[in-house]
Amino acid sequence: MQTRFSPEQLKDPRIREADSILRKCVHCGFCTATCPTYLLLGDELDGPRGRIYLVKDMLEGDTPPSPDIARHIDRCLTCLSCMTTCPSGVDYDHLLAIGREVLEGDPRSRPAVERFWRGVLDAVVPHPSRFALALRAGRIFRPLAGLLERLPALRPAASMLRMAGGGRIAKPVAGAFLTRREGRGRVALLQGCAQSVLGASVNRATISLLNRCGVDVVIPREAGCCGALTHHMGREERAREMARVNIAAWERADVDAVVVNASGCGVTVKDYGHLLTGDPKWALRASRISERTKDVHEYLATLELPPLRAPRPLKVVFHAPCSLTHGLKLADVARQLLENAGFEVLEPAEGHICCGAAGVYSVLQPDMSLRLRERKAGHLEATGAEVVASANFGCIHHLAEGTDLPVVHVVELLEWAAGGDMPPAMRDA
Numbered sequence: 001m002q003t004r005f006s007p008e009q010l011k012d013p014r015i016r017e018a019d020s021i022l023r024k025c026v027h028c029g030f031c032t033a034t035c036p037t038y039l040l041l042g043d044e045l046d047g048p049r050g051r052i053y054l055v056k057d058m059l060e061g062d063t064p065p066s067p068d069i070a071r072h073i074d075r076c077l078t079c080l081s082c083m084t085t086c087p088s089g090v091d092y093d094h095l096l097a098i099g100r101e102v103l104e105g106d107p108r109s110r111p112a113v114e115r116f117w118r119g120v121l122d123a124v125v126p127h128p129s130r131f132a133l134a135l136r137a138g139r140i141f142r143p144l145a146g147l148l149e150r151l152p153a154l155r156p157a158a159s160m161l162r163m164a165g166g167g168r169i170a171k172p173v174a175g176a177f178l179t180r181r182e183g184r185g186r187v188a189l190l191q192g193c194a195q196s197v198l199g200a201s202v203n204r205a206t207i208s209l210l211n212r213c214g215v216d217v218v219i220p221r222e223a224g225c226c227g228a229l230t231h232h233m234g235r236e237e238r239a240r241e242m243a244r245v246n247i248a249a250w251e252r253a254d255v256d257a258v259v260v261n262a263s264g265c266g267v268t269v270k271d272y273g274h275l276l277t278g279d280p281k282w283a284l285r286a287s288r289i290s291e292r293t294k295d296v297h298e299y300l301a302t303l304e305l306p307p308l309r310a311p312r313p314l315k316v317v318f319h320a321p322c323s324l325t326h327g328l329k330l331a332d333v334a335r336q337l338l339e340n341a342g343f344e345v346l347e348p349a350e351g352h353i354c355c356g357a358a359g360v361y362s363v364l365q366p367d368m369s370l371r372l373r374e375r376k377a378g379h380l381e382a383t384g385a386e387v388v389a390s391a392n393f394g395c396i397h398h399l400a401e402g403t404d405l406p407v408v409h410v411v412e413l414l415e416w417a418a419g420g421d422m423p424p425a426m427r428d429a
Contacts, residue, residue, distance in 0.1 A: 001025040001052075004060055013278055014098050018059050021095045024088045025052055031082035031092070036354045036372055037075050045072045048082035048092055055099035065106040073099055075368060077361055078232055079322035079354040080267075094274065097231065104234030114364075117156040118233055121360050126193045126225035126242070128172045135197065138164025159363040162401070170200035174221035177207045184214035184303070187294075188255040190246075190269065192262050193225040195393040201424045202393060205415040206261045206296055212418055213303045217259075220249040226260075228268040229359050231275070243272045244282055247289050258289060261296040261411055263392045264359065267327035269293045295324070296411055297334040297391065308417040310342035316413065317346040317385035319376070319399065321392035322354050334391050334410050341417040343389075348379040357398035369398075377403040387426060389413055400425065 001022050009015045031048035032038045038047035045054065054072060057063040076096060083092050103109040110118075124130045138161050148158035172191055187210065191203045207217045227242035246269070250258050260266040268275075273287035316338060320331035338345050356362065356372030380388050381403060388407040390396050400407040412423035421427075 001027065001056070003056065009060075014101070015059060018055070018095055018098050021091045022052065022056055024090045025049075026088050028087065030085050030087060031090075034081040034085045034352060036077055036079060036081070036356075037368065039353065040368065040371055041075075043072075046075055048076075048086075051076060051099075052090070052092070052095065055095055058099060058102060065103050065109040067108075067110060070103050070109045073103060075365060077322070077354045077356070077358040077372075079358065080326035081322060081352055081354070084326045084352075097234075097236070100232070100234030101236045102234075113153045117364070120156075121363060122230055122233060122235060122238070125229055125360060126227070128193055128196050131194060132169050132171070132197045134160075135164045135169055155366060156363050159366045163363065163397075165401070167198045167397070168200070169197055172196040173200075173203070174219050177211060177217040177219075179211040179214050179216055181212075181214040183216055185256050186216045186218065186254070187257045187259045187299070188218050188220060188223070188250045188253050190223065190226060190258060190260045190262075190265055191219055192265055192393060193229075194397070195262055198397060199393040199409075202261055202396075202409045202412060205409065205412040205420065205423070206259070208420055209300070209411060209415045209418060210259070212306045212415075213300070215303070218253045218255060220253050222249040222252075226265040226268045227275075228265055231268060232359055236275075240276055240279070243269075243275055243286065247272065247282065247285050250289060251285065256292070257299060258293045259296050259299050260293060261391075261409070262394070263295060263321045263324035263328055263330070264394055266293065266295045267323045270328070295328055295330050295333075295391075297324075297337055298328070298330050300337060300411075300414070301333050305414075306418050308341035308414060310413075310417050311422070314343050314387060315346055315383075315385045316343045316387050316389045317348055317380050317383045317405075318410075319348065319355065319380060319388055319390040319395060319407075320351055321390055321395045322358075324391045325352065337414060338389060338410060341414055343413060343417075346383040346385050348376075348383055350375070350379055355395050355399055357392070357394040359394060362398060370402075373398060373402040381405060387413075405429075 035047045044050040054069050142161045145158040145161040148154040223246050227239035231239035270293050273290040276282045276286035325331040355376040356369035362369035389410050396407050406425040406429040408423040408425050
């Protein structure tokens with residue numbers, strides 16, 4: 001793709017990076033074939049190629065930031081399916097991040113009400129104590145969701161109230177969880193923000209399984225949200241500060257690796273090196289942490305696991321999150337672990353298409369999110385499976401609201417097969 005950035009513009013590191021990315025695009029359109037939003041809407045501007053043109057025109061200065069551009073950019077799920085499909089290696093993820101930062105920094109880009117709700121989400125969800133408080137309040141007012149949904153300005157509030165339903169609200173944990181076996185490693189576990197409150201069973205299963213493998217697990221009290229939600233909203237400096245806090249905490253913990261059991265968070269942490277590449281004090285430290293970060297399935301595959309045996313014959317349909325499939329390229333690793341444990345693993349149709357979770361996408365883009373969830377749930381149920389297994393808490397929580405099948409984390413099934421407790425979602429079902 002030809003670009004027209006001026007020498008003055010190219011002095012900006014962001015513009016230089018965007019220019020390099022844009023020049024790789026050959027307009028082939030292969031990306032549109034696997035884009036969920038293009039699949040549903042059929043609009044060129046709601047596919048990767050169209051968004052690339054929008055960002056290009058905006059950065060070159062031909063088109064100022066506007067609600068029209070923001071609308072199409074905001075509909076992107078950041079599923080990264082287009083990057084798997086692209087034959088030219090276009091780094092769509094980082095190009096979109098540049099565009100989002102520009103849009104977020106210009107008040108003309110979105111109406112005040114949209115900016116308000118984005119600010120609320122960024123102020124609440126990455127902070128477990130605030131998130132837990134909001135969930136408790138949400139459960140009280142959940143019956144009002146239907147009423148609020150009729151008012152366009154309050155639809156995000158209705159989505160948040162629906163998100164508050166179900167699941168035990170837990171407190172984040174911190175400290176060292178030591179194995180009784182001869183130590184084979186010491187890792188830090190990122191417990192996540194929303195996951196630490198609503199998906200504590202995933203972290204418990206992860207700690208227990210790693211301990212069974214002889215690995216000590218540390219959760220530093222200072223470590224917090226990975227910054228993914230903030231980063232995807234274009235609030236780059238806040239995301240960088242979250243990264244710095246985590247990097248410092250994990251360095252002090254003196255661990256061999258940082259293990260992440262939510263693939264969406266894993267994509268972000270593994271990209272800390274890029275996020276902080278322009279910070280001379282933190283760039284090298286960030287790169288080292290990124291290199292030591294392992295998705296939990298990636299890390300388990302390097303260990304000598306305890307004997308794993310499915311407690312009973314069970315048909316499991318594997319929902320491979322976009323972040324695991326396209327971001328980390330580790331879906332086959334997670335699938336193989338399930339099969340090795342004795343579970344019958346089934347594959348749904350359109351496994352490469354996003355379920356619509358995508359962080360807080362379900363709050364900010366409820367219509368698109370629900371359409372994608374219904375499509376995904378139909379494919380999962382059509383396999384005849386008894387349980388859905390996934391590798392990202394956002395997907396798990398989102399899908400659980402759209403199907404009667406229990407939805408669990410892969411690690412919960414592996415811990416059960418190792419002699420641990422049945423996953424709570426299965427027990428409750």
